[in-house]
Amino acid sequence: MTAAPPTPPPGFRAHADALRAAAVRECLRHGRPDLAGRLERYEAGGTTLVVLGDFGAGKSTLVNTLVDAPVCPVDDLRSTGVPTTVRFGQQPAEAWTAAADRILEGGSPADRVDLAVAADLLASGLTLVDAPGAGGLGSASGAAGLAALAAADGALFVTSAADELTVSEYGYLRRTLDLTATVACVLTKTDFYPNWRVVHDADVRGLGVLGIRLLAASAPLRVLARATDDPELDAESGYPAVVEYLSAVLDHHAAQEAAAVADEVAGVYDQLIAQYARRDAPVHDLAAGDAPWRRRLAAGLAALDVAADVGTRTGAVLDTAHEAMASGDPVDTWPQVATRLHGGMAYAVTEHHLWRRDRLAALAEAVAEDFAAQAGTVVAHPTGQVADRYVDREPVGSPVPAPAAYDTVDGYATTLREATTAVSRAALDRFAARTAERHVRRAAELSRTAALARGATHPAAVDR
């Protein structure tokens, strides 16, 4: 099997598109261009997978081999320093080369690099993110990978056949599993290590416990197989199985998205029906300042003490740093204290952002339920994915800057705490504003619908 054929709307997506087109027509027929517009704006986001793993495991090589082009820079000396997004699109190879210095560590700092390649594999909406090496739990680069994962749909965890998965790799994998259930492991460099099968079998045993499958893949074999058009060699490379797995993930994700579209369409139909069926909806109070959903929103936000959360999480890291500073000459111990401090802080900040995101998601569900309860059946809002629509899908946190000098541990911590708390407070404000805006708009919409319904002159709609 070669790569997926170009632009194949998988079954689910085509079905969802048809469903949506029919609903749009129906909305227009019943004089609701506003609802039609909303459906049209609803756009499938595609599927994003983050490629994670230790330094030198072969992540960039895996991405390049999958897309059949040297998009991500591979260097023996310098590793990938910033998460690199590779999506479908036209971009000249010079653009990739030009980006290399920004991507490889030692270049100027950038928090993300976006690249595009017209690869068959990506044509159906797959995006790959090449993450920096994990470098053990508690390293800053590892936190960057997890942060990228928070905004993605799944992960490919890369490990090389040099050795069995290490304790720190398993630790990182468990953390990955906390964030997404869509994880597969890829065993690289199987061509180079004669006893890779021993490593493979040991890894399979360990991964089996976690319910993760392992795919063996050799990049050099795949590259040659593509160059010589040798299907036997291609099968030997193991890459067809990886591509097959990615297609399955893509299909599964498309199915989930189709379900979301179906939910949305159902909601729109409900409104069309309500337009004629409901005469008297208790909707006028929905926008009131003391509506229950508003009270819940305000109380929920007040209960989210971001400063306290940041303080608790960073406090432990800081204590360790102080201890290390006290136990040795800071001049000698500073480099590793700084690295641990930086890594620990990056982790603490990432964990804090994830905590905030989870709490906001829960709050969004609760607020939506209150709103629905008050509005009655008029709203009939599918609650399945409420949280996703209300909560940011933007990457959590920005890269944490490294500390500069050994006499500023506390200053560094304070600055970081303040910055993180400020970012979180801004996110809460944004969330509150957007939630309120949505609900008030929705309330107005409902009032209009109710008014229309009272003077309904469209008997045709009642058939539905």
Added chain:
Amino acid sequence: MSLVERTRALLRTAIEVYRGSPHEARLVGIASRFDEPLRVALAGRVKAGKSTLLNALIGERLAATDRRECTRIVTWYEDGHTYRVVAHPKEGDPSPLRFTRNGAALRIDLGGLRADEVEQIMVTWPSQTLRTATLIDTPGIGSLSERVSRRAWELVAPDDTETPADAVLYLMRHLHVHDVEFLSAFHDTEVAQPNPVNAVGVLSRADEIAVGRGDTMTSALRVADQFAAEPTVRRVVQTVVPVAGLLAETAVTLTEVEVARLRKVAALPATVAESLLLSADRFRTKAPELGLSTDQREDLLARFGLFGVRLASALLRDGTAATAPGLALALAERSGIRALQGVVGALFFERRDVLKSRSALLAVQALTRTAPAPGSAAVEAQAERILAGAHPFQELRVLSSLRAGGVPGRPEVLAELERVIGGAGGAPAVRLGLDPAAGPAEIAAAAGTALTRWQRRAENPLTGREMVVAARVAVRSCEGMLADLRRHRST
């Protein structure tokens, strides 16, 4: 009086002071150790390739490279007239062990002892290499049980206390310098004061770095240089040398049978060989016309690795190596083991007297501090005088503080300073940055120029305090070189 003579005299005095006490035997041990070969320990994490490198250095496949029990015990390899293996249990008397050697590694029968009951195993083996250095194979640091790791650190902990080893080869695999594991390997809390004067880093399994690509050793060299420039690493080792351990071991133990098998691979057309050697699996199963059985191919992979089979067959094909000894030489050269031996020679063996004196003086001081006796205070003071005053030790101290970043200055000045005080090797030509073949006249001229330059730096009122101290030591180093030249001329 030379450093060796002063140390020996001190040891004699110390034995007199402690005569008749339980410590006498320990001092006699220190004194006899002083005349024994240099003790070099191989340390590093589990699977860093310590036993493989040890075999490559000895030139025989002695140490077991698999993960059997014995690789968890500290094992000493020393020269002797007979082949002998003795276990030193933690409790009880040393007892000889039975051992067999069927073609490959030594198989030692612990004879009823458990691995954790054995303090160390002493292997006596007639060998040219072991005549110059006793090698100590340590269990891996970090990944096994805490206790086993501690044992390894106790042996090599390079702070200013008595250690069984005079010098350390610290093996590391290609890890990222920002890897948390990597940092903790170098900053174990056990190692309070890393001291780079007696340690060299080895980037083992160097062929992994570019996954066996043709230019893999060139890449490995660049990675090693990058490591060696890292402040964390500079504090612990003097330099980092890449070695493809497996290839080195095989090169020095290469057999005619293996070369004959490799010739069959070399006889294949280049494109066929390339396709065959694309992966280990392909080499196992493809090209039946090769005339090698599955077992023979498996043996070649186990001995050479994929990179080694590629390299060796290429060398035979293009005629770089025509004979078995020629191939052995070429592989040894490319594996990096020759470069490592050169570095070990320059940094350990040339400095042998200094390293051994240091070990002996530290051991004496440890004794006088913990078990004072009438007259021991004078011995301690004398040891301190030698350690503080002898020029070679001053060089080591400056080197140590230089590498720890304790001497501020312009990079090129610091590089010259490090060279002049013997950081890259003790030979005058090396210290002065001259061609190794430089004659006495050229060396004398360069040493004279360097002397003036360092005197100026030492006396310049604008020079910082640390640099003044360092520059004075450099002045002494230059004077020493000139004095040696004069002595040679007069004899």
